[in-house]
Amino acid sequence: MTRQVRAAVDAVPADVDLLVGAPAFHEQDTFHQQSAETVAAAVRAARLAYADASATHRGYGVPIYVDFAATQQDWRDYENGWVHPPSGS
Secondary structure (H helix, E strand, O other): OHHHHHHHHHHOOOOOOEEOOEEOOOOOEOOEOOOOOOHHHHHHHHHHHHHHHOOOOOOEEOOEEOHHHOOHHHHHHHHHHHHOOOOOO
16 A cells, blocks of 8 residues: 555645545455455555655645544544554654
């Protein structure tokens, strides 16, 4: 996911805000891998990718998608990883 976010950062003009959604839907099928597509993984990947972009991009963020399907754990992962990340992140 980090590679995908970096590719998006490279493709989007610096004066355009970039939002990368953190998946909070919980489906397991051909197109969704519930164990891999998590809020925690998305937030970590975005932090890694955005670290290099912060000097060139005006605005970036990570919204939860879709918020109505988010579990309490999804919200905790979002809060702990994006809103109040560990120091050094």
